[in-house]
Amino acid sequence: MNVIASKGQLRASFMRWALFTVPLLVLLGYLGGQAGSPDTFWFRSLVKPEVFPPPAVFGIVWTILYIMIGLALAMVASAWGASGRGVALVLFAIQLALNLSWTYAFFGMQSIQNGLIVIGSLSVVLIATVIAFWRVRRAAALLMLPYLAWVLFATFLNYEFLRANPDGGMQERPAETQRIEL
Structure with a gap:
């Protein structure tokens, strides 16, 4: 018998990973949004x-995407011994760090340009x-495609x-004037 683990053991490993990765990613997404x-x-x-x-669309879409991303991560993380698993996990960590830093770059720093650099x-x-996910688990890569589509849309946005705010939105606030009559 050439099997390292049974299908039941692989399914159990995925479930353990998913119970960790899905809530973690939803939480990180929430914290990143803060x-x-x-x-x-x-x-x-x-x-x-x-x-x-x-604006209501963003919270709904991101929650669904973070759940899908968490499941995809669990599929790859539970693929012990799969060729390219380590590279896929490192790339995932890098993209997640960039994902979570976009909110700060765009809204926190109030910089459309920095946001575009981060999201690009x-x-x-x-x-x-x-x-990399495709090479490890095709189903995981397919779960990531809606996320990729949303990020590409967000990059365009x-x-x-x-383009609509070439000054970066840093126009002067209108100064309050005080009228004094003599």
Whole structure:
């Protein structure tokens, strides 16, 4: 018998990983979102691109995506001995760090340009991650595709924010004037 682990053992390993990775990623996503907020004067004053979705969409989409990403990570993490597993996990960690830092770069620093640099880097590393996941577990790579599509859309959206706000949204706040009559 050439089997290292039975299908039941592999399924149990995946379930243990998923019980760890899914809540962890949802929590990290939530905490990353706390690094900045769209509820600021700066963001409200930006010219929004026509393709900007309603704000409620973001929380719903990101929650679903973090669950899918957590399941994909669990599939790869539980693939003990699979060729390329280590590379896939390192790439995943890098893209996750970039993902979580975008909110701070865009909203926290109030910098559309820094946000675009971070999310552009995230897009590149995420493509490499999906390829690496494909080599380890194809189902994991397929679970990552909606995330990749959303990040590519967000990259385009970030670019459109920059085009619509070439000054970076740093226009002067209107000075309050005081009228004095003599």
